[in-house]
């Protein structure tokens with residue numbers, strides 16, 4: 001994982017030390033289950049817990065010889081626990097330990113993500129309410145469309161992140177399964193009762209039908225969900241980047257005291273954080289593809305998925321955690337230029353009110369086609385001149401016959417476009 005984007009507590013979850021500690025926890029849950037079922041003597045688990053140490057160097061040293069990481073770990077622990085090594089890893093295959101430990105890590109990582117995502121939602125809700133009645137231009141195809149509220153734009157982000165909270169909860173549930181079912185998943189050398197007990201100590205459920213491994217559709221679902229959350233953050237980042245373009249300048253991402261925009265051009269404040277978020281989201285999508293390919297393993301398993309997971313589990317969870325924390329800071333501290341938003345609404349000299357004029361002419365008895373022709377005629381003149389759309393309409397003989405000056409002026413009222421904003425917000429307040 002790139003150190004630059006690794007933050008605690010997520011990064012602490014993925015150290016070698018933490019990984020071996022999880023393996024040991026799984027092994028100890030199994031000996032405890034055997035003990036409870038009366039298969040092995042009482043006290044074994046306690047003694048192993050006291051004598052076993054996580055010695056990363058030792059495990060790595062043994063692995064140089066065995067070329068098998070779990071065998072190296074089992075041997076290493078075995079060398080510390082004497083006679084009790086007879087009961088350690090009894091009836092297990094490596095992936096009983098690996099997959100169950102993976103699930104522990106992914107659930108833990110999911111909870112860290114969930115907590116940060118909920119904080120992000122709180123900030124989005126607060127910012128959405130702050131700008132609930134702030135008019136801004138709505139753009140479609142990048143072209144000015146009709147006025148709307150900036151708070152509504154942020155409420156859309158909030159709404160999406162709330163859906164993401166639910167998706168993440170579902171994804172955590174998807175990977176809350178372990179397996180202690182032996183070499184091909186049929187419990188030949190370890191009874192289902194041991195699995196049931198051991199996994200219950202660990203807070204996991206037994207995989208209903210495992211092979212040597214937990215099926216990888218669970219992990220693919222998890223990784224895909226993380227990429228969807230990242231894409232939602234990317235959507236926000238791309239919007240802010242557009243709004244920070246010099247010609248627009250309605251929003252600026254936070255610019256720190258002492259920060260430099262450009263090595264060459266001292267005047268610049270660049271949206272580098274949102275650009276970084278955009279790039280990281282691309283990486284998040286890149287983790288999904290190999291995770292989907294991991295689903296189709298040979299027969300009861302092959303180990304082609306293992307190398308992939310050494311990257312994607314730590315990197316995807318850490319990258320997304322960095323993205324959520326960073327996006328929260330951007331939205332919390334972004335500069336919103338309400339004056340500029342007003343000015344930009346006027347950039348097209350009233351054209352953004354064209355649909356209201358169209359509807360008014362229809363209300364006065366014209367067909368839609370007749371009304372459209374009149375409005376478009378005047379709109380096209382406005383595009384190509386310095387004159388306001390309203391002035392052209394006031395001069396138009398056909399318009400004059402149907403609509404008074406007062407009636408026309410009323411159509412250019414921004415508050416008309418914000419009249420249902422409170423209602424849209426209320427939908428969330430009721431939840």
Ligand SMILES: O=C(O)C[C@H](Nc1ncnc2c1ncn2[C@@H]1O[C@H](COP(=O)(O)O)[C@@H](O)[C@H]1O)C(=O)O
Pocket residue numbers: 067068069070092093094095098183212303306307310
């Ligand atoms: O309980 C068993 O081990 C059963 C065995 N299956 C295995 N299950 C889990 N790990 C295994 C297995 N086989 C190899 N290895 C070791 O996995 C490591 C794979 O390394 P990498 O591809 O770099 O992720 C690397 O350290 C490999 O040595 C089987 O024959 O079905």
